[in-house]
Amino acid sequence: MLESFILLLLFQLLGFVLAQVLPMPLPGPVLGLLLMFLLLLARPRLAATVAPAGDVLLKYLGLLFVPVSAGVMLYFDLLRAEWLPILVALFVSTLLGMVATALTLDRLLKRIEARRQPETETGHE
Amino acid sequence: MSETLIDLWRQFGDGALLWLPLTLIAYAAGLRLNRVAKNSPLANPLLIAIVIVVVLLVVTGTPYDRYFSSVQILQFLLGTATVALALPLWRQLETLRRFPGPLLLAIAVGSLVAASSAVGIAWALGASRETLLSLAPKSVTTPIAMAIAEQIGGLPPLTAILVALTGVVGAVLGRWTLNSVGVRDWRARGLAVGTVSHGMGTVRAFQVNEVAGAFSSLAMGVNGLLTALILPLIVKLFG
Numbered sequence: 001m002l003e004s005f006i007l008l009l010l011f012q013l014l015g016f017v018l019a020q021v022l023p024m025p026l027p028g029p030v031l032g033l034l035l036m037f038l039l040l041l042a043r044p045r046l047a048a049t050v051a052p053a054g055d056v057l058l059k060y061l062g063l064l065f066v067p068v069s070a071g072v073m074l075y076f077d078l079l080r081a082e083w084l085p086i087l088v089a090l091f092v093s094t095l096l097g098m099v100a101t102a103l104t105l106d107r108l109l110k111r112i113e114a115r116r117q118p119e120t121e122t123g124h125e
Numbered sequence: 126m127s128e129t130l131i132d133l134w135r136q137f138g139d140g141a142l143l144w145l146p147l148t149l150i151a152y153a154a155g156l157r158l159n160r161v162a163k164n165s166p167l168a169n170p171l172l173i174a175i176v177i178v179v180v181l182l183v184v185t186g187t188p189y190d191r192y193f194s195s196v197q198i199l200q201f202l203l204g205t206a207t208v209a210l211a212l213p214l215w216r217q218l219e220t221l222r223r224f225p226g227p228l229l230l231a232i233a234v235g236s237l238v239a240a241s242s243a244v245g246i247a248w249a250l251g252a253s254r255e256t257l258l259s260l261a262p263k264s265v266t267t268p269i270a271m272a273i274a275e276q277i278g279g280l281p282p283l284t285a286i287l288v289a290l291t292g293v294v295g296a297v298l299g300r301w302t303l304n305s306v307g308v309r310d311w312r313a314r315g316l317a318v319g320t321v322s323h324g325m326g327t328v329r330a331f332q333v334n335e336v337a338g339a340f341s342s343l344a345m346g347v348n349g350l351l352t353a354l355i356l357p358l359i360v361k362l363f364g
């Protein structure tokens with residue numbers, strides 16, 4: 001547990017420092033995530049070390065959004081003025097994005113698997 | 126005696142000791158209500174917790190920044206938890222290895238369609254710049270979405286709520302939408318739900334089908350990273 005926290009905190013710090021140094025605009029915690037991901041790729045065994053604290057934090061991830069989200073109380077006026085465009089955009093874009101992803105992968109997989117089928121058959125001959 | 130009572134009350138009034146447990150209680154209440162509602166995506170624990178906390182803040186006349194400073198530890202841990210998202214992403218790597226090209230392409234297409242249509246529609250309907258920038262990352266998992274919103278000049282609290290609502294829409298309408306366009310493949314269905322409605326879609330996908338859940342989880346992680354890498358650049362170039 002302790003080692004897990006130490007690693008996560010060090011990568012959080014690393015991400016923060018890197019975000020200050022890099023010329024591209026990237027959020028520090030996301031850079032920390034990327035670095036941690038690269039670490040796991042390089043040393044898969046470390047996953048067991050990172051997991052104890054990491055999985056607890058992820059289990060209650062929703063709780064950690066509350067402090068910032070409650071700040072919505074500062075934007076009641078904006079919500080009152082713009083709720084309609086926001087809701088329409090939200091509904092339509094979510095459904096469009098979902099359909100776009102599903103159709104793209106569905107078609108690509110069908111094409112690949114149709115091509116693989118005859119290949120494996122000729123491979124057996 | 127009464128002096129110490131007043132002292133105690135002041136400490137409560139300052140909130141340092143009060144708001145942290147209250148926030149945990151509000152979230153626990155959200156989780157419990159969600160369980161009572163049989164894990165329905167409509168009873169979203171985060172949205173319930175936000176409503177409880179905001180009502181308490183408004184009723185007690187507590188300014189938001191005082192609340193925020195007394196629960197800052199949670200905000201700090203959010204950064205730590207974001208780093209920990211590397212774990213589920215790494216665990217889904219096997220899923221990606223099977224068809225890396227098609228999977229990445231499909232996620233990128235869906236991500237682009239979702240973000241650009243959201244911004245386009247809201248813009249056409251007259252939304253403000255702040256709203257547009259808060260909407261752009263709304264298909265991404267909350268910790269990453271809030272970090273992006275902050276980066277590009279959106280409003281992180283608004284983004285957090287839009288992300289949660291997007292999750293509700295995707296989780297509730299996913300099955301109907303995918304049926305109506307005739308996509309039966311669990312891999313495509315899972316990937317689609319995870320790309321546009323992140324963690325909530327993923328939870329729902331796992332309830333329906335194991336394969337769909339794995340693909341949804343992968344899509345959530347990849348779309349988070351993709352959007353974090355690309356969106357700030359786009360805003361910098363065209364914003």
